[in-house]
Amino acid sequence: MSRTKKLRLRVYLGMLLAALIASLFFCTLYHYNNKYSQRTTQAINGLLILSEEDLSENPYRYLWNDWMYYPGVLLTPEDFSMGSPNRYMIYTDIDSSNRLSVSNQRKQARYGSGTYAMRIQLPDTEKSYAIDMPEVFSAYRMYINGRLVLSMGNPNPNAYRGATGKRLVTFVPDDDGTVDILIAVSNYTYFYSGITYPPAFGTPAALNYLRFFCQGLRLCGIILLLVMALVCLYFFRKLHLTNAGWFALLCLCMIGWMIYPLLHILKILPIFPTYWLEILFFYLTLFLLVFLYNRICGIPKWIAACSNGFAGGFCIGISLFYLLSPKLPDIAIEWASVFIAGDKLLLSGYLLISSFLMVRRRTDLHLLLYGSTFFACACIWDRIFPKYDPIFGGWFLEWVCIFLVCSVGISVWHFLTEGYRQGLLLEQQYRVTEKQLAMQTNYTQQLNEQVEIRRRFVHDFRHHLRTIHAMAEQTEDKAILQYLDSIEAYITPSSAASPTHSSRPAVDALLAYYETLTRTRQITLTLRFALPDKIPLSDVELCTILGNLLENAVEACERLPKPEERIISVKTSVTPLLWCMTVENTFDGVLQEQEQKHFRTRKSDAAYHGIGLSSVEHTVKQHGGTLDIYHMEKTFRAGVTIPSTK
Structure with a gap:
């Protein structure tokens, strides 16, 4: 088998292995790191009954199944004082496809109000419990056993004010172990509406540990990206390597995208520009990934210009779309989600094809090819597994973007180390050259001084010869005259100076x-x-x-x-x-x-x-x-x- 065929076989096998590993990784995440696949007791018809054994085996669980939902109204505990209110109600699951205004199961609108309710029956013990509330879009009031325990923004349509944040609420059940949860929500600003991420319920210790572990893992990723950005900025200034500067900017954009869950815990934020900036940083990250791929892989200029232009144009377009989304109809939001999914698939296909074509003539790009394979698999599995919300870590695209950034970083690091090695070699050569040049300059100066002394001597000696020649002419000594003529011809320069x-x-x-x-x-x-x-x-x-x-x-x-x-x-x-x-x-x-x-x-x-x-x-x-x-x-x-x- 020829060397070229062996290289191609190696590329094909590497891509196949990367695709298998990526698929196994994402399937594992879906089944074992998914709030919806967690094997815990869930509510049925708005009622969740937990025993001591349930709480011992699973000290926390995500409440996503069978919430009682009252569309179009903001209810308070007073409305339930005489039992369930005489209002239209449906049972709904919590996921990202939820909308507040529901006329039937097929047609939903994102603007309006609604109230979520659930009753939890706990063992009759004097224990405190907690609920970890995720971002709810875009304003709500939360009541537990008739008391207002949490307010985010103002859901009143007449004085509406959107806000977002993550909060942990602790409480003690009633004497009989009953917990009535009521969440009244309004949304008039965002294309997500209502409760789209399931709240977590459990013991305060378990939920605090869960919070610490999740955000600690995210903080470690942010610190890693920050360190890589600072190192690349140093090399950019030291060695003037443009790719190092671009990679540092990529790391900073990735940090801007990943840091918002931490900010939501620390501070209550407005809807705009918070989520607009988050989306902007995400698509800037994708744009810079394409840009750096083109530079590292040596993509032909016209292809690189087209791909960079498309990725940059989509980034600008989606940014404008998010800014204008409050004024757009629901059909525009649905079409936008289709275009966004198509853009991710198109982007993954471009990265995969471009890195595949380049790796056949540059063997140092295998890691970029495998990163592109991971990205393509992430986009595919993200469509196959739509009902996914991670417990630990990030979403599929967060994981794969970190992998892509690391693979690009390793390629850039290769250039950095090579540039640093060349810089040391240049510095050493410079010192040796400087010493040699100083010695040569000193020798040249001494040589010029000797040439100048000889030139003056020859100039003066020719005057002496002319004097002797005149004296010989007076005595008419032909032998002396002939000898003097030959000496003068000998000392006369035969050629011009350099x-x-x-x-x-x-x-x-x-x-x-x-x-x-x-x-x-x-x-x-x-x-x-x-x-x-x-x-x-x-x-x-x-x-x-x-x-x-x-x-x-x-x-x-x-x-x-x-x-x-x-x-x-x-x-x-x-x-x-x-x-x-x-x-x-x-x-x-x-x-x-x-x-x-x-x-x-x-x-x-x-x-x-x-x-x-x-x-x-x-x-x-x-x-x-x-x-x-x-x-x-x-x-x-x-x-x-x-x-x-x-």
Whole structure:
């Protein structure tokens, strides 16, 4: 079997294994971490009877089954003083599809009022119990045994005020162990309405432990994301790695999405902009995931632009939809839910296909492929298991987004460590180069001093020869005259001195070296080089920029088979504010693109790939300059701009 076929088989098997693990994970969550699949005694026809054994085996349970529901009215305990009120009532389960105004089982409206009621019969013991109330949309009053124990916002339609929060209420049953729960709810602001998440009932110790564990688990995830964001921000500032900055922003958006359950416990919040911000952070997270996938996988620019535009446009559209949702009809809400589900499936398909195509030529992207597989499975199982509300942790998409963020983070970390390693290598090379250049500069200065001494000596000696020549002419000694003529011809320079391009000996020496090198390798080099009087670059930095750019240009030209095609041009321009230089060379049209906008050379030692351009960019940015790289079909151009000092 060929290496290519083995790689493809490995990719297929990896995807299959990831899909099986993801499916097993989500099925396990559904069956064992689901408020609706918890095996506890539930109410029947609005009555829940619990024994000592029930409470011992399950110290807490979620009340989702068979609530008595009175649509269209806000009832109080006085309405039940003479028994059940003479009102229309149905038995309903608590889930996210609930709506307040119910005309029949098929048609529901989200705006209006309603009252939920349940009676719990407990053992006749003097014990305290608690109810953990989730977010209820969007204002309610809660009565237990005729007493008002909790109020969130104002459900009165004439003075309506929406609010949201999570609260734990403790109470003691009546003497006979009876607990009558009455919750009057109104909603005129949100597209969810009424009680959509089941309340938890149990002992205060069990519910407090449950709260602590759930929110502690969420807090650990937020701290992990915050640490990753801070580390990436450090590397972004230190090494100027753009992907690190984008990943830090992704982590912060993920934190913004995940932190709201904690805020709901700490403080009562308004409906808007609380849930609008939560949704905005969620879709910003999805947008940044697509954006980083495109950058890491090296997706073609037009495909990346289309996918980024679609994800960003959907983020803006859904944000506007949530802002306008109070004024939209119910049919618009239903269609929006269809579009949202379709967007998630489309997004998962794009991530899966793009990472699958890229992993066949880049073996370091397997983790992104498996993350995409998890995301696709999450979207599918989320549609298969619609009645799911987690006890611990988050929803399917929260779990998979954390996995995706971690997989993207590992890929970004690979670039960070590689960039840091290159930075250390560059720093070491810089120190060695600085020492060598200092020694070379010192030697050049000594050599120039010796040349200047010789030039003065020759200049003075020629005057002495002319004096002796005049004296010999007076005595008409032809032998002496002939010998003097031969000496003068010997000491007369036969060729012009080497040209200088600047007032920097080290720079001139480097340019002279490449003039000689290009002649020996049959490369046409055009030099139009000048430096301003005041430029912030040292000799080491100038030689770093010139040396790396000219080395890459010579390396690229050597791959061209015909000498007449090998052309390098170095041009500079000087203005009162800027010094600009362009190094342009021909090449064979083959480029190896790496992270961000750089291109790797094709050196035999892979450890040095891309270091030259990184070194140039690092040096240029230290002085507030820019490095711009362009390429056409057969021409590569690097442009450097440095601000001049005043």
